[in-house]
C-alpha cells in the first residue's frame with residue numbers, strides 16, 4: 001500500500017514537472033548559440049574514414065556569368081527584413097537557371113525537347129548519382145576526340161568528371177567571363193557518345209562545350225537525351241580517382257537548366 005502510494009506521488013511529481021517544463025518552454029526566449037563564432041565554410045567534410053568533397057561553387061556576386069564581364073551580381077534580395085519590422089528575414093532568389101554549378105536538360109538546345117517537357121525534373125537520378133571517375137585532361141588541349149581517347153576510360157564507366165586547365169586557371173573564381181576556357185569540341189563529344197558508356201559528363205567551367213563549338217558539341221551530347229551535362233564543377237583540391245557522386249537538381253518544371261548541388265564521397 002505504501003509502495004503504491006509512493007509510486008502515485010512520484011508519478012504526480014513527474015507529471016507536474018513535465019507540465020511546468022512545457023509551460024516554461026512556451027514562454028522562454030530561446031537562448032542563442034554563440035554568434036561571435038564565425039560560421040564554418042568547408043569544402044571537405046568527413047569522419048570515420050569517409051570524406052565528402054563539396055564540388056559545388058559558392059554563389060557570390062563576383063561569380064562569372066556566361067558572356068558577361070560583370071559576374072552574376074546580387075541574386076539574393078532580402079524581401080522581408082527583421083530590421084524593418086518583419087517577423088523573420090526572408091530572401092528572394094533571382095538567377096539564370098544556368099548560374100554557377102548547374103545541369104543542362106535536353107530542352108536547352110533542342111526546342112522540340114523543350115516543348116515536349118524534357119526539363120530538369122525529367123533527368124535520371126540514377127545517372128546523376130553513383131560511381132564516378134574524376135580524371136585530369138591534358139592541360140594543353142580542349143577535350144577533343146584525341147584528348148579523350150588518350151584518357152583510356154574503360155567501358156562500363158558511366159559517370160566522368162573532367163578536370164581541365166580551367167581549374168588551374170581558377171576561371172570560376174574570376175568575375176569576367178573568359179571565352180578561352182577548355183571544353184568539348186564537337187568531335188570530342190561525338191567520340192564520347194560513340195565509343196564510351198559515359199552518361200554523366202561533368203566539367204569545370206560554365207559550359208561543357210568549348211566556346212567555338214558551343215552549339216555543335218551541346219547538340220551532339222543532348223541529341224539522344226541519354227547524356228546529362230553538369231557544368232562549372234568545383235574540382236580544385238580533390239584527388240583524381242573513383243568516388244560516389246551525388247548530384248541533385250531542383251525540380252523546376254519547364255526549366256532546361258537548374259542549379260545543382262554535387263558532392264563526391266570517398267569511403
Ligand SMILES: *[C@@H]1O[C@H](CO)[C@@H](O)[C@H](O)[C@H]1NC(C)=O
Nearest residue numbers: 078080081082083084088089
Ligand atoms: C535578420 O534576422 C536577425 C535575427 O535572426 C536580425 O538580428 C537581423 O537584424 C535581421 N537582418 C536584417 C537585415 O533585417
Ligand SMILES: *[C@@H]1O[C@H](CO)[C@@H](O)[C@H](O)[C@H]1NC(C)=O
Nearest residue numbers: 078079080081082083084085
Ligand atoms: C528597410 O526599408 C527601407 C525603406 O523602405 C529600405 O530603404 C531599406 O533598404 C530596408 N532595409 C532592409 C534591410 O530591407
Ligand SMILES: *[C@@H]1O[C@H](CO)[C@@H](O)[C@H](O)[C@H]1NC(C)=O
Nearest residue numbers: 140141142180182210211212
Ligand atoms: C580551347 O578552345 C578555345 C576556343 O573554343 C580556345 O580559345 C582555347 O585556346 C583552347 N584551349 C586549349 C588549351 O587548346
